[in-house]
Amino acid sequence: MLVVDDEPMVCEVVTAYLERDGFDVTQAADGRSALEALRSERPDLVVLDVMLPEVDGFSVLSQLRRTSDVPVILLTARTEEPDRILGFELGADDYVLKPFSPRELAARVRSVLRRSMPAASAPRLDFDGLTIDGATREVTCDGSTVELTPKEFDLLAYLAASPRQVFSRAQLLEQVWDSSADYQDPSTVTVHVRRLRKKIEIDPETPRWIHTVWGVGYRFEP
Amino acid sequence: MLVVDDEPMVCEVVTAYLERDGFDVTQAADGRSALEALRSERPDLVVLDVMLPEVDGFSVLSQLRRTSDVPVILLTARTEEPDRILGFELGADDYVLKPFSPRELAARVRSVLRRSMPAASAPRLDFDGLTIDGATREVTCDGSTVELTPKEFDLLAYLAASPRQVFSRAQLLEQVWDSSADYQDPSTVTVHVRRLRKKIEIDPETPRWIHTVWGVGYRFEP
DNA sequence: GGCGTTGGTGAACAATGCGTGAACTCGTCC
DNA sequence: GGACGAGTTCACGCATTGTTCACCAACGCC
Numbered sequence: 001m002l003v004v005d006d007e008p009m010v011c012e013v014v015t016a017y018l019e020r021d022g023f024d025v026t027q028a029a030d031g032r033s034a035l036e037a038l039r040s041e042r043p044d045l046v047v048l049d050v051m052l053p054e055v056d057g058f059s060v061l062s063q064l065r066r067t068s069d070v071p072v073i074l075l076t077a078r079t080e081e082p083d084r085i086l087g088f089e090l091g092a093d094d095y096v097l098k099p100f101s102p103r104e105l106a107a108r109v110r111s112v113l114r115r116s117m118p119a120a121s122a123p124r125l126d127f128d129g130l131t132i133d134g135a136t137r138e139v140t141c142d143g144s145t146v147e148l149t150p151k152e153f154d155l156l157a158y159l160a161a162s163p164r165q166v167f168s169r170a171q172l173l174e175q176v177w178d179s180s181a182d183y184q185d186p187s188t189v190t191v192h193v194r195r196l197r198k199k200i201e202i203d204p205e206t207p208r209w210i211h212t213v214w215g216v217g218y219r220f221e222p
Numbered sequence: 223m224l225v226v227d228d229e230p231m232v233c234e235v236v237t238a239y240l241e242r243d244g245f246d247v248t249q250a251a252d253g254r255s256a257l258e259a260l261r262s263e264r265p266d267l268v269v270l271d272v273m274l275p276e277v278d279g280f281s282v283l284s285q286l287r288r289t290s291d292v293p294v295i296l297l298t299a300r301t302e303e304p305d306r307i308l309g310f311e312l313g314a315d316d317y318v319l320k321p322f323s324p325r326e327l328a329a330r331v332r333s334v335l336r337r338s339m340p341a342a343s344a345p346r347l348d349f350d351g352l353t354i355d356g357a358t359r360e361v362t363c364d365g366s367t368v369e370l371t372p373k374e375f376d377l378l379a380y381l382a383a384s385p386r387q388v389f390s391r392a393q394l395l396e397q398v399w400d401s402s403a404d405y406q407d408p409s410t411v412t413v414h415v416r417r418l419r420k421k422i423e424i425d426p427e428t429p430r431w432i433h434t435v436w437g438v439g440y441r442f443e444p
Numbered sequence: 445g446g447c448g449t450t451g452g453t454g455a456a457c458a459a460t461g462c463g464t465g466a467a468c469t470c471g472t473c474c
Numbered sequence: 475g476g477a478c479g480a481g482t483t484c485a486c487g488c489a490t491t492g493t494t495c496a497c498c499a500a501c502g503c504c
Contacts, residue, residue: 093323136386137435149491150437188493190451214501215450371480409462410482416463427463436490437461 001109002026002043004034004060005075006053014047017102018109024174031055038064042175045113047105048092049075061092071112075100125160127222130200130209132160141200151176152196155189159210159220168217193218223331224248224265226256226282227297228275236269239324240331253277260286267335269327270314271297283314293334297322329396347382349444352422352431354382363422373398374418377411381432381442390439415440 001023005011008029015025026041028034031052038046046064050057061072074095093112096105125132131140137153139146148156158176159167167175169186177184197204211219223245227233230251237247248263250256253274260268268286272279283294296317315334318327347354353362359375361368370378380398381389389397391408399406419426433441 093326135388136441137388137438138386151492185494187451187495191453191493194452212451373481407483409484412462413464413482434462 002028002034002037002041002046004028004031004047004052004057005049006030006051007049010049010075013102014105017106018047023109031057031060034060035063038070044070045109046070046072047075047109048072051077073105073108073112125157127160127163127209130160132157139200146199148196148199151192152199155192156196156200156210156220159218160222163220163222166213166216166219171217189218224250224256224259224263224268226250226253226269226274226279227271228252228273229271232271232297235324236327239328240269243328243331245331253279253282256282257285260290260292264292266292267331268292268294269297269331270294295327295330295334332397347379349382349385349431352382354379361422368421370418370421373414374421377414378418378422378432378442381440382444385442385444388435388439388441393439411440 001018003011003014003018003025004027005014006029011027011029015027018025023045026037026043028037031054034046034048034052035055037043048057048060052060057074061074064070064072071093074092075098076095077098094108096108123134125134129142133139134157137148139148139153139156154176155172158172169189172189173184173186177188193210194204197207197210200209201207209221211221213219223240225233225236225240225247226249227236228251233249233251237249240247245267248259248265250259253276256268256270256274257277259265270279270282274282279296283296286292286294293315296314298317316330318330345356347356351364354375355361356379359370359372361370361375361378376398377394380394391411394411395406395408399410415432416426419429419432422431423429431443433443435441
């Protein structure tokens with residue numbers, strides 16, 4: 001979850017409320033760093049102020065829409081001309097008028113997430129002897145389908161979405177697991193990786209797909 | 223599909239979203255050209271802004287209703303609360319408050335289309351031992367017809383229309399149920415699935431058709 | 445090759461989410 | 475207005491899934 005606002009106060013309050021709701025929040029103060037954060041963090045929702053220094057909210061939104069379907073909630077001042085605002089708001093999934101109550105924002109966030117979370121991103125990944133289908137949540141390994149639990153599937157899908165990239169346990173916990181939990185045991189990841197290997201690897205001792213990078217984390221090898 | 227709005231920005235964004243959903247879109251900027259387009263194009267759905275120059279949306283709607291049953295979705299500003307009722311009396315099929323998210327509009331469009339053209343959009347689905355006829359809303363299971371309630375049929379038809387794809391409960395609520403309802407209990411879906419299974423499955427405990435995908439949702443297995 | 449550090453293993457334990465039955469609301473039809 | 479059918483909501487039990495922990499094995503720095 002990414003919060004973009006040049007007013008530190010607003011940023012803080014919004015962040016506090018969202019974190020209280022169990023979300024993991026990244027902040028950005030201007031359009032440029034917002035776009036950077038979007039690339040590096042892969043948030044699953046963006047709260048975006050329209051009035052921003054350097055690159056304004058609308059530009060951020062349109063750039064972001066080129067590559068991503070991530071839900072966006074806009075913050076707009078009540079005073080701006082309605083017509084202009086309307087244009088801005090059209091690429092967004094919801095909007096909140098400033099000044100707003102944090103409670104209302106939190107409610108919108110939940111509502112938008114509920115609407116748009118499950119459907120969107122579900123491409124099909126195809127490797128040599130291993131296919132991962134996001135739509136059916138099915139994994140086939142050398143032709144035969146493999147039954148994976150939800151977390152196992154999510155973990156595999158996340159790793160396979162960025163082949164050869166190394167992810168630390170902490171990173172995986174943050175991305176694949178509900179970031180709501182305060183602190184989680186990194187060994188949780190280890191256990192899931194183990195079970196995953198048992199299911200998709202021919203020889204779990206010497207993995208073909210999920211490699212251990214010592215002292216760092218795991219990597220999916222295509 | 224015809225989109226009528228005097229704001230080019232709005233028109234463009236709505237068009238973009240609808241085209242992304244595979245619809246063929248014509249645009250009109252005012253009431254007069256909207257009526258012309260209606261005559262020449264014969265769209266199967268109209269998205270109509272109420273505030274229009276020259277001839278306003280309501281006039282367009284009432285003129286249009288003299289000759290056509292085409293589904294209409296009205297766009298109304300959030301402030302014009304009382305007009306809503308007027309719109310419905312005149313024969314609008316749904317309305318969306320401005321400013322709106324394109325995603326929501328697209329959902330309404332799908333919902334209205336589903337309601338209004340049951341025959342065309344619902345061909346006959348034929349699986350091994352199970353047939354679902356959208357035109358007659360009849361389901362036969364191993365030769366014998368099964369009596370389904372409206373919701374049960376809609377649910378089954380929606381699932382079967384995308385075999386093997388997993389749908390979350392929230393997704394099903396949004397698509398099969400009226401998306402206008404702000405919050406609904408996901409367990410509603412569970413119960414309907416149960417009743418559906420009781421009617422079409424030989425052994426409801428180990429379903430042949432509607433599979434549970436743990437932690438995610440349901441999937442129709444052809 | 446010793447030794448601290450890091451990852452793997454197995455099993456017990458906790459949390460989650462589904463299925464079930466039954467109660468409830470809301471229309472509609474006699 | 476009572477009875478029925480459809481749809482929705484709820485509490486509870488249970489199976490599946492997720493997490494934690496103690497212990498062991500593997501690595502790598504020296």
